[in-house]
Amino acid sequence: xxxxxxxxxALSAAAITMAGSFAYAQQAGGSLVFLxxxxxxxxxxxxxxxxxxxxxxxxxxDGLVDYDNDGKMVPMLAESVDVSADGKTITFNLRKGVTWxxxxxxxxxxxxxxxxxxxxKVHPRGPNSFKEVSSxxxxxxxxxxxxxxxxxxxxxxxxxSYESPMVPKHHLEGxxxxxxxxxxxxxxxxxxxxxxxxxxxxxxxxKNENYWREGRPYLDRIVGRFVPxxxxxxxxxxxxxxxxxxxxxxxxxEAVRLNKEKDNIGLTTDGYSMINxxxxxxxxxxEGPFTDAAVRRAISTAIDRQYMxxxxxxGYGKPATSxxxxxxxxxxxxxxxxxxxxxxxxxxxNKILDDAGYSKDANGVRMKATFDLIPYGEDWKRGGQYxxxxxxxxxxxxxLRYEDVPTWLKRIYHNYDFEMNxxxxxxxxxxxxxxxxxxxxxxxxKGTHFVNSSRYSNAELDALLSAGMTTPDATKRAEIYLDIQxxxxxxMPVVNLFxxxxxxxxxxxxxxxxxxxxxxxxxxGDAYLD
Amino acid sequence: MEDxxxxxxxxxxxxxxxxxxxxxIFVAAIANIIYPGDPFLYSKFPLSAPGENGFLLGSDxxxxxxxxxxxxxxxxxxxxxxxxxxxxVFIGVIFGAxxxxxxxxxxxxxxxxxxVFQTIPSFIFAIxxxxxxxxxxxxxxxxxxxxxWPAVARLVRGEFLGLKNREFVQACHTLGxxxxxxxxxxxxxxxxxxxxxxxxxxxxxxxxIESGLAFLGLGDPNVMSWGFIISDGRSMLRVAWWICTFPGxxxxxxxxxxxxxxxxxxxxxxxxxxxxx
Numbered sequence: 001x002x003x004x005x006x007x008x009x010a011l012s013a014a015a016i017t018m019a020g021s022f023a024y025a026q027q028a029g030g031s032l033v034f035l036x037x038x039x040x041x042x043x044x045x046x047x048x049x050x051x052x053x054x055x056x057x058x059x060x061x062d063g064l065v066d067y068d069n070d071g072k073m074v075p076m077l078a079e080s081v082d083v084s085a086d087g088k089t090i091t092f093n094l095r096k097g098v099t100w101x102x103x104x105x106x107x108x109x110x111x112x113x114x115x116x117x118x119x120x121k122v123h124p125r126g127p128n129s130f131k132e133v134s135s136x137x138x139x140x141x142x143x144x145x146x147x148x149x150x151x152x153x154x155x156x157x158x159x160x161s162y163e164s165p166m167v168p169k170h171h172l173e174g175x176x177x178x179x180x181x182x183x184x185x186x187x188x189x190x191x192x193x194x195x196x197x198x199x200x201x202x203x204x205x206x207k208n209e210n211y212w213r214e215g216r217p218y219l220d221r222i223v224g225r226f227v228p229x230x231x232x233x234x235x236x237x238x239x240x241x242x243x244x245x246x247x248x249x250x251x252x253x254e255a256v257r258l259n260k261e262k263d264n265i266g267l268t269t270d271g272y273s274m275i276n277x278x279x280x281x282x283x284x285x286x287e288g289p290f291t292d293a294a295v296r297r298a299i300s301t302a303i304d305r306q307y308m309x310x311x312x313x314x315g316y317g318k319p320a321t322s323x324x325x326x327x328x329x330x331x332x333x334x335x336x337x338x339x340x341x342x343x344x345x346x347x348x349x350n351k352i353l354d355d356a357g358y359s360k361d362a363n364g365v366r367m368k369a370t371f372d373l374i375p376y377g378e379d380w381k382r383g384g385q386y387x388x389x390x391x392x393x394x395x396x397x398x399x400l401r402y403e404d405v406p407t408w409l410k411r412i413y414h415n416y417d418f419e420m421n422x423x424x425x426x427x428x429x430x431x432x433x434x435x436x437x438x439x440x441x442x443x444x445x446k447g448t449h450f451v452n453s454s455r456y457s458n459a460e461l462d463a464l465l466s467a468g469m470t471t472p473d474a475t476k477r478a479e480i481y482l483d484i485q486x487x488x489x490x491x492m493p494v495v496n497l498f499x500x501x502x503x504x505x506x507x508x509x510x511x512x513x514x515x516x517x518x519x520x521x522x523x524x525g526d527a528y529l530d
Numbered sequence: 531m532e533d534x535x536x537x538x539x540x541x542x543x544x545x546x547x548x549x550x551x552x553x554x555i556f557v558a559a560i561a562n563i564i565y566p567g568d569p570f571l572y573s574k575f576p577l578s579a580p581g582e583n584g585f586l587l588g589s590d591x592x593x594x595x596x597x598x599x600x601x602x603x604x605x606x607x608x609x610x611x612x613x614x615x616x617x618x619v620f621i622g623v624i625f626g627a628x629x630x631x632x633x634x635x636x637x638x639x640x641x642x643x644x645x646v647f648q649t650i651p652s653f654i655f656a657i658x659x660x661x662x663x664x665x666x667x668x669x670x671x672x673x674x675x676x677x678x679w680p681a682v683a684r685l686v687r688g689e690f691l692g693l694k695n696r697e698f699v700q701a702c703h704t705l706g707x708x709x710x711x712x713x714x715x716x717x718x719x720x721x722x723x724x725x726x727x728x729x730x731x732x733x734x735x736x737x738x739i740e741s742g743l744a745f746l747g748l749g750d751p752n753v754m755s756w757g758f759i760i761s762d763g764r765s766m767l768r769v770a771w772w773i774c775t776f777p778g779x780x781x782x783x784x785x786x787x788x789x790x791x792x793x794x795x796x797x798x799x800x801x802x803x804x805x806x807x
Contacts, residue, residue, distance in 0.1 A: 230764075230765035231765045231767060234765070234768075251765055253591070253765075253766055253769055254765070254769075257768060257769055307572075307574070310576075311572075311576040311591060311592050311593065312591065312592065378762070378765055381751075381762075382591055382592055382762070385570060385572075385592065386572050386592050388570070388752075389568070389570055389571055389572050392568070399751075399752050400751040400752060401664075402665075402747070402751060
């Protein structure tokens with residue numbers, strides 16, 4: 001009952017905010033050119049959560065709801081949400097008169113298909129988010145009733161257009177969702193229509209004239225530019241060729257400089273609160289040199305997390321202290337664990353390896369490995385070079401490997417052809433959504449990106465993860481996650497490095513693009529040029 | 531030899547080039563003594579300006595010493611230049627010698643193969659080769675060799691064509707010497723000087739190609755080179771100019787010095803110029 005009224009309250013509050021913003025006549029027209037780094041592999045945001053897809057996808061696809069900067073729900077395709085008293089029936093009242101970009105009507109069947117046949121099956125996080133959804137009834141075209149096996153409050157935090165985009169049934173039904181043509185010719189209900197994708201250069205989206213929100217979007221066009229070179233990106237921002245850059249597209253060092261030197265360039269760390277990014281190293285726990293948890297613990301112990309934050313990310317970030325981000329302290333789930341020293345302890349790490357029986361040879365080398373680096377820019381390359389040095393100090397000689405995005409994704413998530421991999425994951429707004437996928441046995445899913453590529457499997461942990469998912473009581477839940485963090489601080493199939501604080505660099509000419517908790521992953525329907 | 535040195539030293543610029551090159555070789559040779567340890571080693575002093583915190587030429591974003599990188603990078607650049615050139619000369623001489631000596635169908639086949647390689651722009655071809663193979667020091671050397679040998683082949687073929695009908699070669703035929711022996715022992719020594727000249731210039735080109743590849747991120751990520759430092763520092767050019775500037779200067783003067791030496795060798799070894807003087 002409380003849940004129900006809470007959501008209703010949130011929705012009506014959001015409706016008032018929206019009505020308020022109508023009062024001001026924003027300037028319509030103009031093109032927004034912004035940086036997308038790197039180029040997305042496809043536009044199938046319903047299959048892959050690869051970061052760059054999120055920068056463009058939510059402009060094309062809508063979600064059922066959005067979230068404002070305070071985390072409150074904002075109605076999108078769902079005008080309102082009713083949660084039954086037992087939390088097991090959730091009714092979405094869908095907006096009327098919404099059409100897909102190809103002219104077909106958007107109905108509750110699309111919602112049913114998207115959740116049951118797409119997100120629950122092929123999305124990296126969908127199987128967790130919608131685990132409890134056993135069926136969806138469609139009594140009429142504008143009502144979708146979710147039937148849940150157990151209450152799943154976290155599900156209502158996973159309904160944004162980035163996390164759970166609503167996709168057209170008539171373009172995917174009867175096809176292999178993973179290879180359907182829609183991936184490169186997206187058709188959504190969002191404020192902008194896909195027009196053109198010039199590979200290696202840009203993607204162009206034009207205003208959806210039939211968008212369901214009266215008078216939106218303001219912009220005539222959005223162009224996402226792909227600029228592989230970091231200094232060219234910074235120069236484009238400086239010259240005003242591009243007006244917006246998020247997720248390190250402009251490196252922190254340049255962002256800080258531009259903000260200082262130019263009056264018309266601003267910085268914010270807003271827009272990442274639902275994302276909760278964590279830098280980490282994934283290990284292959286099945287083959288190669290890192291099958292032994294002691295080695296992984298030694299690596300976690302050796303790395304100076306604070307140094308990486310200070311030098312590579314210019315102070316934006318926070319050392320990890322557990323498998324869970326400290327942002328989960330708000331819900332009491334985070335607890336500090338051993339084996340995550342903020343400043344690194346090479347001597348202790350050497351001792352762990354000595355005790356585990358890995359002796360150094362004449363050159364001081366205990367073992368050799370290849371270290372893959374996430375191909376998302378030079379910051380990560382430098383991070384890899386630093387870690388390479390530290391591992392050298394504890395007798396682990398690693399060679400670095402830096403490939404293009406598709407090759408790298410294939411290597412890590414399709415072929416498991418790696419030993420250790422520098423990466424970052426989004427822990428999102430609840431561990432069920434963002435953290436379980438690293439560790440659950442059910443999340444070892446070949447070919448699905450950003451899940452349990454370590455192939456770590458622990459029955460005891462699986463049981464705790466299930467309990468964490470279905471236990472509504474906050475105190476009991478905190479106890480469960482304490483146990484989870486203890487196991488993970490010992491086994492460390494993934495070594496968390498630090499909580500990233502991403503920046504948004506923007507030109508002050510661009511307004512209205514900052515109201516969503518999804519930040520750069522929002523629709524930009526309210527964005528306009530001054 | 532004395533005669534050769536006299537002719538070489540008559541070209542002042544060549545002597546200057548030789549001095550600079552010697553300094554670079556010297557620095558490369560003593561890199562491990564003046565900067566012992568790994569040039570990739572980070573420090574707690576990122577982005578120090580030249581002179582600060584004991585960094586002669588400053589430090590980069592994770593506190594690596596730029597001067598140490600340049601010293602160790604000199605070794606990499608010179609070694610790659612040398613090995614790739616030797617390999618290219620070896621392949622080029624074989625192709626050129628057979629084509630020029632035998633002529634006819636052998637010449638046709640070998641020269642068509644050479645032309646296939648020559649029609650592809652060399653730097654683009656090198657990028658392609660390194661991208662297909664995994665970026666590593668071996669693949670960079672192979673790529674440079676593959677794009678460099680055709681020039682040698684054409685030169686050697688021309689020389690062999692000119693020499694094979696000379697009287698001393700015909701005399702060798704009459705004496706019953708084998709073809710291989712004639713090629714190796716009689717003709718090749720007579721066309722050595724242009725090969726040395728083109729080889730010396732190729733070392734400079736090889737260094738430039740290696741730097742270019744590293745600059746584009748296609749160098750061996752585990753080996754320090756000048757191109758690597760520039761590529762790493764480029765995104766910080768506005769806040770830390772020294773990271774790119776010093777290795778850039780190193781490349782500039784080394785390539786210039788090698789070119790000057792090449793000119794000097796040309797003056798000293800080319801018999802026609804000798805007569806003119």
